[in-house]
Amino acid sequence: MSHRSAHRRLGALGAAATCLLTASFFAGPAAAAPLDEPASTPVPVATPDGVLMSYVVNAKAATPGQTRLVEAAVRDAEGVVVQSWPQIGVVVAHSTNGSFGSDVVAAGGNAVHSVGTTRTAPVSEGTPEIGDAPPAPGSRGAAEYKKAQGQPQLGGFSPGEVFDVAPAADPREAEQWNMAQINADDAHAITDGARSVLVGVLDSGVESTHPDLAPNLDLDTSVSCVDGGRPDTTPGASEPTTSAHGTHVAGTIAAARNGVGIVGVAPNVEIASVKVVNDDGYIYPEYAICGFVWAAEHGMDVTNNSYYVDPFEFWCDDQPEQAPAKEAVRRAVAYSEKKGVVSVAAAGNSAYDLANKTTNASSPNDSTAVDRVINSGCHDLPTELPGVVTVSSTTQTEQLSSFSNRGLGVIDVAAPGSSILSTYTGGAYARMSGTSMASPHVAGVAALLKSAHPEATPAQIVTMLREQADDHECTTTTRGAACVGTTDDNSYYGEGIVDALDAVG
Structure with a gap:
């Protein structure tokens, strides 16, 4: 969630660019390739003596x-x-x-x-x-390596062009076409959500001093997970350092109704900053694991996940170098669901058909990428894990955004993600694009559903999200990729565009 390059799948997008040796021994069974599909291409990982x-x-x-x-x-x-x-x-x-x-x-x-x-x-x-303090940033690491290789310097996200940065001033709710598309403006006439609902923003950190976020940000449940995957609750640890992505996502979910700036989908619920993006822009498995378990143990009702887990855009079951980390993340997500957490995630920004995987040329993104064969046992984490709500992106005219991933039977629902106005670091506001911007709309609606149905389980919330979504016909074509399916459920919109009014009505 904040920063994928043209080949990264999730995160914010710019106006013209898409936003996102000898192998050592690995234990554990590696699944065989799915029937009638080729095995995925191995990506051996060198682990020489003396290298941490x-x-x-x-x-x-x-x-x-x-x-x-x-x-x-x-x-x-x-x-x-x-x-x-x-x-x-x-x-x-x-x-x-x-x-x-x-x-x-x-x-x-x-x-x-x-x-x-x-x-x-x-x-x-x-x-x-x-007992140690978190390490100071600045050591030679992935960012410098990528720069030397001429690669994008942010992994897991995309940079995202900022169109309209400005200090907080007059209310800008009238500019939020996205809220009208999901009927959030009508929903707000009924409720702004319950204060008892807590949404975890698993991202690059949320600016605690932003005037539209400070009223709803719960610092007691905020945390940083980028200290090797260890929870860090020291003051300021969950603040953004190199990216405004998490601050932008947070505003869409729950910018306060306070007479300044914008209004979020659920402007009365609380949010927690769960920082899972390091200063180089990576979301490694241990960071995401920490984030999901933290959410489970600290009473969060919903998490938003606008990112993919680095360094592989797709983690493959039949690769013993990738399967253990994939299993660990799967366990963390399943545990959070068991503890009552609804996980919502961005589908990705590669205009890729997640239901028909063939090749991938962007992974690993923390060393040298391999042009590899992938199959249906390779998954984008966390968005393709069981129980996670997968969200595609729409434009103001309800078309599938040109960058958005798609997939019949993979996409659950769609939401606005093109040129979305939201909060930005420095107390500002900005428009950003990406499935990273679509996902928090759905997280906000899930928070409204939890407000209206406090006893509902995660599975029940997901069912309501899907059933209440507004069906969208499958007749348009984006970037040469035809929509597949029916009006009720198709590769572009899943069950339809999410509906906030139905959630509260």
Whole structure:
């Protein structure tokens, strides 16, 4: 969510540009390629001795006892336990041991389900230790590497051109065509949402001093997860540093009705800043895992996820280097759903058919990208995980945005994402485009649904989102890609454009 280049799938977009060795041993079963499909192209990850790498080690069972056995195995394999999540049986570890993968399996025995790296590049933030302050930014890392390679310097998102930055002044609600498209303006005549509902903005940080966000931002439940995947609640940790993306997303969800600026979809609910984007623009698996588990443990009702998990745009089941991290993120999302959290995610900005995967040339984005074959067992995380609401983007005229991913049976609902006016860092406002901008509209409607139906489960909220969406005919063509399906459910709009009025009515 804030920053994908022309080949990145999620995030904000500019007006003309799209916004988003020897392999070491990895344990755990790698699934076979789906029937009648080619295997995906392997992307081996080098782990030479002396180079600090990040890993996830998944326990066979999500129990404290099994997790402790995995922690012991990490230490025996010359690794450091950065963060342990016994709730889901996942341990995040750093190690300079080139054979860490095989060594941790040997040490852990039957307690270890799978182990794999979370990045293809070395760790840039260092290894945090309990009690240490978060590392200072500025060490040579992914951003400098990308610059040297002539690659975009922000991963996981897209830069996003700012059209209309201005200080907060007169109310600008009349400029919010997007609210009319989803009937949020009519919904507000009934309710602005319940104060008891909390939405986690898993993103690049939310500006706590912005006049349209400060009234609704809950600092007590805000956190940063970019210290190696370890929660950091020190003052200022969840503030934006290199990106305004999270601040923009937050405004669409819940900019306050306070006589200044704009109004969000659910302007009376509370939001929490859950920072999962580091200063180089990456959202690594351990950051996302931390964000989902934090949301689950801190009473969040909804999370918005306008990003994909780096460094792979698509994580493949049949690749043992990718499957362990994919499994760890899946566990975190499933746990958050079990604890009552509805997860909403952007579909991506590659104009790609997620229902018919063939090739991908943008991954990994933290080292050297590989032009690879992918198959239906390769998924964009978290948007294609079970239970997650996948959102495509529409224009002001209700067409599918030219950049938006699509896919019959993959897209759940659509929402406005082209040139959306929202809050921006520095107390300002700006228009940005991307499925990153569409997703928070749906997160806001989910918050209204939770306000109206406080006892509803995540599955029930998702069902209501889909059933209440306004059907959209499948007759248009965007970038040469025909719409597939029916008016009731198609590859562009899913079940239709989300409807805030139905949510509260």
